[in-house]
Amino acid sequence: MTTESSFGLRLKTLRQQQGLSQAELAGGEISTGYLSRLESGARQPTERVIVYLAKRLGVDRSAFYARPSTTNSLARALSLAASTDNDAAVEDLIEVLAAAADEDPLLRWQALWLIAQYRNGRGEHAEQLACLEELSQIADEFELPALQCRSRSRLARCLRATGDVARALELAVSAHQVAREAALPVSDKANALLALVSVEAEAGRLPDARAHAEELVALVADGPQTLRAEALWSAATVSSRQGDDDAARAFLQQAMTALDSRVDPVLWARLRLAAASLYLQGSPPSLGRARACLKEADAAFALIGTQVQQQELLVLQAHLAFTEGHHDTARAALSRLDPDNLVLTYRDRIRLQTLDARLLIVEGHREQGLTRLKQLAEEARGAAYLDLAAEIWRVLAEVLEGAPAR
Known part of the structure; x- marks a missing residue:
């Protein structure tokens, strides 16, 4: 007893x-x-x-x-990590969790959730993936719908970021189904839809992504600023992939207007990166607007930016320079990225390599650049990133036809 x-x-x-x-x-x-x-x-x-x-x-x-003393140590480490923004506290939690043996699984779930967020912010995708796999396993063992939905949604987004779209889609669909069947709160339903829309768009399932984006925007119409902004951002992404630049820009403008920088300064700045990317991909590109968005993001990330966000910013600055015809500036920007220390998502890595191939072409290495573009398109297609593959084939076609680079 x-x-x-x-x-x-x-x-x-x-x-x-x-x-x-x-x-x-x-x-x-x-x-x-x-x-x-x-x-x-x-x-x-x-x-x-x-x-x-x-x-x-x-x-x-x-x-x-x-419980054994390891549980008490884990509970203390978790409490300290959850109540501060100090990275050292999370690193301590990681060490305690690795040493713990017979701790409460639900306490372990909480620790893993916090650690996964920490890994995500640092762009440590492999480590984040390991955390999320275990989170999902624990949630399934306890058959708790809320934890299952949250684990699968986050795992789907991580898998998308690392290039496994097929499994990401399976998990996102499952998370969305769990959220509906268990009548979970709006926040859980919204996060499941955010994962689902992003994966469907990446996989080229644009009609499905459009329908779910509309469902998401309606769901969070009266919700918190951050959820509304992310929902509108998702809708903008889908519209852009469908070639509807006007709708995409309208959605992103609503997202930027909806979010006060004091509420979530990181998301506020990331929206500027998204807008800059959209302006650069437009036909024709809106260079002035892209430049203005990057300037705002640069100012914000100088204060709060992580390594991930700094790399994303640098890649977009290189894209802007290339589109403006400043090829030396673009090459100089890329040279500041350490290939062995990249923390970008799969899509951003492929787009970075695509830009590098285009620079090779204008620098006089045409055959090498063309070969690399073909390889990247095939790689994206093989990974089920159909929309990304189509984007690279379009670039290749423009180069072969001698169309102006953009």
């Missing part, structure tokens, strides 16, 4: 980790007053109550026993 104090503490922790109120956990078998006394340690549970609560929580009865 567990002691009163350890049982009550573990019971309360397990209930709160699953987002349950005392009434929801008590169900029809015990009263909320009795449950409250159990959590406070004022009452000792019977074997029947332990079995009942374990079933309600979806855990083994052993989950109520006091």
Whole structure:
């Protein structure tokens, strides 16, 4: 039998980790007053109550026993990492989690979620992917819809960033289905749709992406600024892929207007990068607007930018210089990127290499550049990045036809 104090503490922790109120956990078998006394340690549970609560929580009865010291260390490290923006606290959490053995799986889930966010911000895609794979496994073991939806949505976006569109699409579809069937909160439904739209657009399933983008924009119309901005950004991306530049620009302008820089300065600056990219890809490109957006993003990232965002900015600055015909400037910008230390997404890496191939052509290495463009198009097609492959084939066709580079 567990002691009163350890049982009550573990019971309360397990209930709160699953987002349950005392009434929801008590169900029809015990009263909320009795449950409250159990959590406070004022009452000792019977074997029947332990079995009942374990079933309600979806855990083994052993989950109520006091955990080894590793769990206490993990709980402390998690609390410290979650309450500060200090990277050192997250690094400590990573070390503690690696050493922990018999900790509570749900406590481990919380730690992995925080670590995955940290890895994402640093562009450490392989490490983030490992965290998210385990997160998804734990969520499936406990059959908790909210955790399943969140894990699969985040995992889908990570897989998309690393070039595995096929599996990303499978997980995004599943996350969206779980969110609907379990009637999860708007935030979960929106994040599932954000993942789904981005993957569908990448896979060239543009009609589906358009329909889901419209669903997403309607869903968050009265939601938080960040969700509205991201939803409009997704709609802009789909419109751009469909060749509707006017609609894409309108959506992005709404997104930038909807978000106050004080609410989420990083997202505010990333929207400027997205707008600059859109202006550069337009026909004809809007160079002045692209330049203005990059200038705003540059000012913001000088204060808050991560390595990922600095590299994204540099790549777009190189694209702008190339489009303006300043090929030496574009080459100089690319030379500032360390090939062995890139933290860009798969799409951005391929577009970077596409720009490098185009520079080779204008620098007099035509055959080498053309060969590289063909290889990149085939690589993107093989990875199921159909829209990206089509973009590279279009560039190749323009070069062969002698059309002005853009």
